[in-house]
Amino acid sequence: MLLDRVNGPADLKAMSLAELRQLAAEIRRFLIEQLSVTGGHFGPNLGVVELTLALHRVFDSPRDKIIWDVGHQAYVHKIITGRKERFPTLRQFGGLAGFPKRSESPHDAFGTGHASTSISAALGMAVARDLKGESHHVVAVIGDGAMTGGMALEALNHAGHLRKRLIVVLNDNEMSIAENVGAMANYLAKLRTDRTYAKMKNEVEHLLKRIPSIGGKVARTLERAKDSVKYFWVPGMLFEELGFTYFGPVDGHDLAALTTMLDRVKECPDPVLLHVVTQKGKGYGRAERAPDKLHSVTPFNPETGKAEKSSSSLAPSYTDVFGNAIVELAEQDPRIVAITAAMPGGTGLTKFAQRFPDRFFDVGIAEQHAATLSAGLAASGMRPVFAVYSTFLQRAYDQVIHDICIQNLPVVFAVDRAGLVGADGETHQGAFDVAYLRTVPNMTIMMPKDENELRQMLYTALQLPGPVAVRYPRGAARGVPLDKEWHTIPIGSWEVIRQGLSPVAVVAMGPMVALAEEAADRLAEEGVDPMIINARFVKPLDGDFLLRLAGEGWALVTVEETALAGGLGSAVLEWLAGHGLHGVPVRCLGLPDQFIPHGGRGELLRAVGLTAERVADAVKDVLRAGRVPR
Amino acid sequence: MLLDRVNGPADLKAMSLAELRQLAAEIRRFLIEQLSVTGGHFGPNLGVVELTLALHRVFDSPRDKIIWDVGHQAYVHKIITGRKERFPTLRQFGGLAGFPKRSESPHDAFGTGHASTSISAALGMAVARDLKGESHHVVAVIGDGAMTGGMALEALNHAGHLRKRLIVVLNDNEMSIAENVGAMANYLAKLRTDRTYAKMKNEVEHLLKRIPSIGGKVARTLERAKDSVKYFWVPGMLFEELGFTYFGPVDGHDLAALTTMLDRVKECPDPVLLHVVTQKGKGYGRAERAPDKLHSVTPFNPETGKAEKSSSSLAPSYTDVFGNAIVELAEQDPRIVAITAAMPGGTGLTKFAQRFPDRFFDVGIAEQHAATLSAGLAASGMRPVFAVYSTFLQRAYDQVIHDICIQNLPVVFAVDRAGLVGADGETHQGAFDVAYLRTVPNMTIMMPKDENELRQMLYTALQLPGPVAVRYPRGAARGVPLDKEWHTIPIGSWEVIRQGLSPVAVVAMGPMVALAEEAADRLAEEGVDPMIINARFVKPLDGDFLLRLAGEGWALVTVEETALAGGLGSAVLEWLAGHGLHGVPVRCLGLPDQFIPHGGRGELLRAVGLTAERVADAVKDVLRAGRVPR
Ligand SMILES: [Mg+2]
Numbered sequence A, B: 001m002l003l004d005r006v007n008g009p010a011d012l013k014a015m016s017l018a019e020l021r022q023l024a025a026e027i028r029r030f031l032i033e034q035l036s037v038t039g040g041h042f043g044p045n046l047g048v049v050e051l052t053l054a055l056h057r058v059f060d061s062p063r064d065k066i067i068w069d070v071g072h073q074a075y076v077h078k079i080i081t082g083r084k085e086r087f088p089t090l091r092q093f094g095g096l097a098g099f100p101k102r103s104e105s106p107h108d109a110f111g112t113g114h115a116s117t118s119i120s121a122a123l124g125m126a127v128a129r130d131l132k133g134e135s136h137h138v139v140a141v142i143g144d145g146a147m148t149g150g151m152a153l154e155a156l157n158h159a160g161h162l163r164k165r166l167i168v169v170l171n172d173n174e175m176s177i178a179e180n181v182g183a184m185a186n187y188l189a190k191l192r193t194d195r196t197y198a199k200m201k202n203e204v205e206h207l208l209k210r211i212p213s214i215g216g217k218v219a220r221t222l223e224r225a226k227d228s229v230k231y232f233w234v235p236g237m238l239f240e241e242l243g244f245t246y247f248g249p250v251d252g253h254d255l256a257a258l259t260t261m262l263d264r265v266k267e268c269p270d271p272v273l274l275h276v277v278t279q280k281g282k283g284y285g286r287a288e289r290a291p292d293k294l295h296s297v298t299p300f301n302p303e304t305g306k307a308e309k310s311s312s313s314l315a316p317s318y319t320d321v322f323g324n325a326i327v328e329l330a331e332q333d334p335r336i337v338a339i340t341a342a343m344p345g346g347t348g349l350t351k352f353a354q355r356f357p358d359r360f361f362d363v364g365i366a367e368q369h370a371a372t373l374s375a376g377l378a379a380s381g382m383r384p385v386f387a388v389y390s391t392f393l394q395r396a397y398d399q400v401i402h403d404i405c406i407q408n409l410p411v412v413f414a415v416d417r418a419g420l421v422g423a424d425g426e427t428h429q430g431a432f433d434v435a436y437l438r439t440v441p442n443m444t445i446m447m448p449k450d451e452n453e454l455r456q457m458l459y460t461a462l463q464l465p466g467p468v469a470v471r472y473p474r475g476a477a478r479g480v481p482l483d484k485e486w487h488t489i490p491i492g493s494w495e496v497i498r499q500g501l502s503p504v505a506v507v508a509m510g511p512m513v514a515l516a517e518e519a520a521d522r523l524a525e526e527g528v529d530p531m532i533i534n535a536r537f538v539k540p541l542d543g544d545f546l547l548r549l550a551g552e553g554w555a556l557v558t559v560e561e562t563a564l565a566g567g568l569g570s571a572v573l574e575w576l577a578g579h580g581l582h583g584v585p586v587r588c589l590g591l592p593d594q595f596i597p598h599g600g601r602g603e604l605l606r607a608v609g610l611t612a613e614r615v616a617d618a619v620k621d622v623l624r625a626g627r628v629p630r
């Protein structure tokens, strides 16, 4: 195996092209073997095998900086930069991360997980290089999907202006996670498929040369025309207009062509964009044919491509429950429209898109635009539902404040992946949305304890005259029966799950309600019987309820799977202080003030202390504390 | 006066072109008269007089929707939509807003204040129109500066793809607030000035028609060439590539040309972009010559253009103090670079830009890119300082989390306009940064009580190995002497301003320290003597200090000019609860859970209850409360 001999990029430089081709095949087999066991991002990595080898052959990492946009396509890079032995631990707690991480290897020049950041980071590094008088190369590798993200275009605009030496490799596989949308995608498709561009340029230049001298004004026009034609017939005009020199398209699976092209762009003193066409899932038939499905995989049988049966419950995912509920509601209310930023499948909107193609909008990787598009729809009497992961809503924060909440427009945010997401790690945890949304006036925030409540919350949200976030976790719901009828949940009302006899209430949010019930079961053995409250609204809180509890001398334990700083517990403390109710003992459990790495959700919850045992401890602790004497 | 007869857009329709020209002149005089008294956005409005008149003549507001990007250029629109009598109250408490506001007039189709949102909102309205079977027009008016914002490009990309009937008017005055930067700006300049585009197209088409039939392959090439040339020689190629039909450039001060063009684009069934060239400050010589200086004005003498002498203190602004400090520090440390998103003057970086042009980066209206560019610089060993208003940092929230804080990169955020900003109102108040930054791990947050401390904080921030926000208010500092030497402030340490004899401490942040001192002076008359603490770090808090205070039985009053939800008070409450220290009476004063409108800072502070009197009341209240008996 050639792969056994590769312990760093230097080992590629001695190889012949034939050997590199063999290595590419070995890496594909390695990826299929490994990911069929661990799961992970599959299609994107199969697509960049040759590109990664070519980059590491032509450039000299870590001296030269290679910056992967999004980063889910960096497995091959990790394999050949000394981390192949760690692949059995991929995306597992304490194991290899699924994205580049500066702390993991000097070859990971810039950490990532979200899209469209690479050109900005690379430009920063190129500027620093020049200021420091260094001479290395900086290469950003960005997908066609990520290229539609606003910040990538901001960065192109600035880079084209600064004219720093910088290489942008556009890895064009004709899709982001789902099929690409947008004019940029059409434009790239034209560059790829319409041979007219290159051919016409040659033919017209040839033609112009053959026309005999006509003299006078026409001749002068012709001269200018020759210059201009040369300029105008360059494919990649759009990038050229932004100040980049465009090269390509080049076949991203042709190692010879790739290395030749990379050697060429390496010599350019200005910003260049190299357009590389790759095929997502390349080399694994099932992935080539259905690259969206095999973008990210759970463990599967490599022979059949089928996912291994998991032993998990038969409960549907929260995402699926949302996806069904919005279709049902949209059948009844023609004002309902759905918006996603390049995640139709991930957010559960596939069914909606099929049923209501005219009312479904996939805007591409463009959360900012998605939010303000929703604001425009709401201002015109529609009922937009923007389905988005908690972590990606961070991208639209100003739009949430400035375009939606200030104008109190009825936009519903279906905030999926709220709380810990597991294997994707730091960059994807839905830890901050409660804090960053709670501080914004006019916003209502809810989280359901189960999937039935999620449905009623979505219904409730769609009746409200202002902005609402309904947040729910990744993964399986609880398998509870679903109400036949829709009904609204009174805004700001909490729900008593268990009455309790001890003067302590556990105020829990979302999946933490079940954890609180588990804690109460444990506590029963010790004769402690707390009230369990489903804090289904984080904003507004149930003030009447809190007033009663405080008045009757209850102690409180809050439990949430969100950052403690600014979260539910913080809101409860603010409310009590705001009403002069000091002296109520409160313990707040939630995510500590640190980024939570990748790992299984259960492992992560244990690591941060969100366990039934710790909830039970907090209940006993706060009961012991009681009220402090003066 | 024709202006007296204009009470709504309908009144424009009956006017002749000559009358409209006279009206334009009258409106310019009105603007100069009014703004010389009230202050406000001057240059941008002088520049769009004819454009606004033409829009309201050709379109039928409020049935047709006109959406102003940024909105500081909507004064003329306000004048002719029934609000001219309210101009003496412009930007004053309870008066006319400086930006479009849906609540102010049905003609204000979409509220704004930040840049680059208009195309997204307009597209949402166009989509809603088509879904509802309506037929009105939707027009977004966006500046050349705002067009470089990522979300505008996201929206162009999506609009070009959807092909909805939509009109984008590009108001190109060759600048944003400062001179424009970026490849897009160069591109627009080329469209404006290089007549080659339009002329060459005509000449080459003419030439191709004159070439006699050559027969065979060349003839076929020629036919294809004709088609392609037609396509390629369109100016505005970049917009055409994104799916828009480009019209222009048209002289934005020529009413006849404008109305002709608008009538034409009105008929287009697809997205169109009309490129209008205007001159910022048009019609007022001083503003034409120095449009950056007269972008926004304080009251001035219309004869001389000079600002009226204000009676305010001789203290420098915090912005200027920052601007001087960063120059001094950069003299000593070549790693320091400064970044702004189109606000070199507003953020005080003009001096830095002159002194260190190679280390200064104005990225255009592109806060997301600015943040991640800073991350790239920091990852390469530089010491980037991103100077940005609190409200605009909201645009870069995901980049703060994902690119800077997760990687713990030493980026310094110089967060200007933190707290209430006054006349700009809701969209510009710096109310949320403490909450949204405090929840992010690895972030350090400080705020100085005066300008000397600001300097030392900037110095301190530049020594730290991770991300730091130094936030400071708009306007004049306190006029204190400046230390000769630089020194670091111990991270997380608070400062006792006044020792106090009563068992109550006022924990105040930034300008609220002075307010607390004023409150203490009042309280002295009543025999109450609180401790005054300068809570110069919001994150981390001074835990040792809090522990001591709680242990010794002190009551606390927190005072901050930020949103209470998630702010300093909230952090103190969390800390106490986290250490089991319930029973400490705490009152939190700060901004309530509502958007704060425009007005004088003093008026606004009174309106929200941030006065010395209220602080004194809270101190007495919390003293009375004392500890609650069990
Ligand atoms: Mg792609």
Ligand SMILES: [Mg+2]
Binding pocket: B143, B144, B145, B146, B171, B172, B173, B174, B175, B176, B177
């Ligand atoms: Mg402009």
